[in-house]
Amino acid sequence: MGYKRSRDEAMVEVKTEQPASPYIPMFEGFRKELDEHHDRREKIIKASRDITASSKKMQVASIKHRVRSLGQPVPQFVNKNNTQYWETIDKQYKSIAADVQGLNAYRYERNITGGNQEFMESLTFQHYLETQTLISYDESKSRIAAMSGEGGPVLLSPEDFILGVFDLIGELMRFSITSMAMNGKLPAGKPKKYKNEKKDAEDEQAGDKMDVDEEAPAASETQQPRIVLSDLREIRLRLEMFEPPPGSKFADEVEKKMRVMRECVDKVEKALYSLTVRGKERPKGWMPEATEGRRAEVESY
Amino acid sequence: MAAQSGMVDPAIFKDLQSMVDQDAALRDELRDIIQALEKHNRNIMFVLSRAHSTPVANLSDVLKAAEEPIQNVVETVSKLSQSASKLPYYKFNSMWSRQVQEAVSGILFWGWLGGQKQDGGESKCGRLLTIEELGEILKVPVNLKDRDEFHLTIEEYLQALITLVEELARLARNSVTLGDYERPVLINQFIKDLHAGFQILNLKNDSLRRRSDGIKYRVKDVEDVVYDLSLRNLLPKKEVEN
Numbered sequence: 001m002g003y004k005r006s007r008d009e010a011m012v013e014v015k016t017e018q019p020a021s022p023y024i025p026m027f028e029g030f031r032k033e034l035d036e037h038h039d040r041r042e043k044i045i046k047a048s049r050d051i052t053a054s055s056k057k058m059q060v061a062s063i064k065h066r067v068r069s070l071g072q073p074v075p076q077f078v079n080k081n082n083t084q085y086w087e088t089i090d091k092q093y094k095s096i097a098a099d100v101q102g103l104n105a106y107r108y109e110r111n112i113t114g115g116n117q118e119f120m121e122s123l124t125f126q127h128y129l130e131t132q133t134l135i136s137y138d139e140s141k142s143r144i145a146a147m148s149g150e151g152g153p154v155l156l157s158p159e160d161f162i163l164g165v166f167d168l169i170g171e172l173m174r175f176s177i178t179s180m181a182m183n184g185k186l187p188a189g190k191p192k193k194y195k196n197e198k199k200d201a202e203d204e205q206a207g208d209k210m211d212v213d214e215e216a217p218a219a220s221e222t223q224q225p226r227i228v229l230s231d232l233r234e235i236r237l238r239l240e241m242f243e244p245p246p247g248s249k250f251a252d253e254v255e256k257k258m259r260v261m262r263e264c265v266d267k268v269e270k271a272l273y274s275l276t277v278r279g280k281e282r283p284k285g286w287m288p289e290a291t292e293g294r295r296a297e298v299e300s301y
Numbered sequence: 302m303a304a305q306s307g308m309v310d311p312a313i314f315k316d317l318q319s320m321v322d323q324d325a326a327l328r329d330e331l332r333d334i335i336q337a338l339e340k341h342n343r344n345i346m347f348v349l350s351r352a353h354s355t356p357v358a359n360l361s362d363v364l365k366a367a368e369e370p371i372q373n374v375v376e377t378v379s380k381l382s383q384s385a386s387k388l389p390y391y392k393f394n395s396m397w398s399r400q401v402q403e404a405v406s407g408i409l410f411w412g413w414l415g416g417q418k419q420d421g422g423e424s425k426c427g428r429l430l431t432i433e434e435l436g437e438i439l440k441v442p443v444n445l446k447d448r449d450e451f452h453l454t455i456e457e458y459l460q461a462l463i464t465l466v467e468e469l470a471r472l473a474r475n476s477v478t479l480g481d482y483e484r485p486v487l488i489n490q491f492i493k494d495l496h497a498g499f500q501i502l503n504l505k506n507d508s509l510r511r512r513s514d515g516i517k518y519r520v521k522d523v524e525d526v527v528y529d530l531s532l533r534n535l536l537p538k539k540e541v542e543n
Contacts, residue, residue, distance in 0.1 A: 026431065027498035030455050033444065038505055103449040106391035134309045137317055158320045231308040238314045245325035 040099045044111045047092040051115030054085040054092075055122040059171055061085075062125065063178055070228070071132040071189050089119060090147045097151025105155045113160055116144075120156075120164020125171045132189050132226065134168075134235065137161045159250050162242065166257035169235060173264035176228045180275055186268075189225035229268055236265050331384060331396055338377045338400045344370035345407035352414055353475040357426065357484065364416045364424070371411065371438075374404045378439045382451040390449050402457050405435055406464035413465065413491075427487050429495075432458045456509060459499075463512045466492050470519040473526045482535045489523045496520050 061081050062074065073079075092115070100108050120140060127135040135143075140161055145153035179187045239261060244251040348367040355363050381397060408430065411417075415424035417434075436443035436453055445452040469488045476484040496516050504510035530536050 021494035021497035023429065023494050023498040024501065027501050030459065030498075031502050033455050035503055038503070103390055103445065103447075105449075106389045106394075109391070128308075132308060134313060136310060136313045158317050162317060226308065234307050234309055238309055242314060242318060243321075245321060245328070248325075250321075 040104070041108060041111055044096050044099060044108045047096045048112045048115030050092045051089050052118040054088040055115075055118040058082050058085040058122045059125060062129065063171075063175055070129060070187050072130065074126065074129055093144060093147040093154050094149040094151065097148035097154055099151075100154055101152045109155060109157060112154065113157070116154075116156055116160040117164045117167065119144075120161055121167040121171060124165055124168040125175075128168070128172070128231075132231065134165070162239075163253060163257060165235065166239060166254070166261050169232060169239075169261045169264045172228055172232055173268050176232075176268045177271055179228075180271055184275070186227045186229055186272060188227040229272060232265050232268060236261065327388060328393070328396065331381070331393060334377060334381045334384060335397045335400050338374065338381065338397070338404060341370050341373040341377055342400060342403040342407055345374060345404075345411070349407065349410055349414070352410075353472060354479070356479050357481060360414060361424065364411060364414060367407075367411050367416060371408060371416075374407070375439055378404060378441060382441050386450040390445075390451060394454075398454075398457060401453065402460045402464070404439070405453070405458060405461035406468070408435060408438060409461055409465045410468050413469070426484070427491055429491070459502075459509055460512065462495060462499075463509075463516060466495060466516055466519050470522045473523045477526060477530065482530055483537050485523060485526045485530060486536065489527045492516070492520055492523060 062078060074082075096112070100112065123140060123143060124135050127133070137156075137158060141153070141156045144156050148154045176186055179185070239258065242254075244254045345367055348363065348370060351363045351366075352360060378401070385393060385397070408416075412428055412430040412434075413426070415426045415428070417428070417430065417438075418424055430438070432443045432453065432455065435458065439453065442450065442452040443458075444455055469492055473485040473488045476482075476488075499513045499516055502513075504513060527536070
């Protein structure tokens, strides 16, 4: 997108060189309408970018700060760090909420979809870390509606949600690989295995709707705790079973993301394989199977 | 969530699938109407293309013949409007926007040629139908802002205007071939005026911008025709005096 010429500048230029055309008043009306439209669109594009940037930072922070356990609140210091990003996202959704109501909800859909998808990636990831489940579309919608405030809910399309879930797989892959490198095993649902900062984690989550303790599947004694890989396989299956409308733009995007998504699951399977085969010889800090080399490629999609 | 044993509640994807399937079904339904519209648009253009080889004196037959396909377009647009008004407008708008533009540009050309009778029953060449008049002809609202229904957008109207300019540039040359030296002068002024209008818009880098950039070449084309005529002293006298 190029830089725009200042509006006043363009006007003055024209006015001096073009004497009265009978259609000028009509076009002045159009200009006003189009200017309003472009201003709104630019505002939304900017908000979308800010939401994307903050969501990405939040994802990186969660992995960097060694969230290594599942089904329990994310340690407080991670949350503290993430608060600023949540606030930015919240503010951005509020700032555009009034602009995307009614007729305009779908008018600017493709301008906000980038931000929505990236935020979905973050939201599904956070929710997964805390509950080891996939957040539903309806709950995601109401989360965004809550963030949108009084202007009315910002639209989250089913497509945004699904594409966000595709990206969640990449996030879980990075989470798994890092965890294997640091702890020598895949994160699983049983919290007691980990000596992480369990105590401080409680308070920050007080206002949260999710009742984490009850939902942690590890609570049932009879069941083996699920490891991340089985969850990855489950989402992979769901995504593979999903049928986008043939020939649509959405179908193209799904196809692209499907490829990346499969690679991500493969990567975790391969890493777990080499960890199983050579695990015992693992020196401290050793990364399973070529993580560094391939990481860039995944992060760039 | 109680029945859920794994990570994913199966209902999530079941619901998503049915939402997406429903959209696809709606699109199929609309597609039939849009295809019909496309056919009627072609018929308008087929009839009106005779204007390029018909002297002004005999034009009324052509304009009359265009009324039937235009009526078909109006009916099809009404049908489209009825189906589409139940849906979020901009969610599906891209499906029919091009066809609506074609319909509008056909009617604009017809109107410019004098298709729409004036109050006195006279038909006059060189008239621009406004977006409001098109809304009346097509029986749809224009430039809606307060409610989410089918309508004609400003962008669609502007796109159709550009098509009209292109059509008229052709007509200017063809008029000369028919021995009509008056119409090129009229066209020259008309598209200059429209060009001036487009110049005051702040267009972004979109298809409207790209197409409107071409208007100046059409202006030049017609200027060249007028220049050729004036060079040979073929311009009608009263126009020269003006």
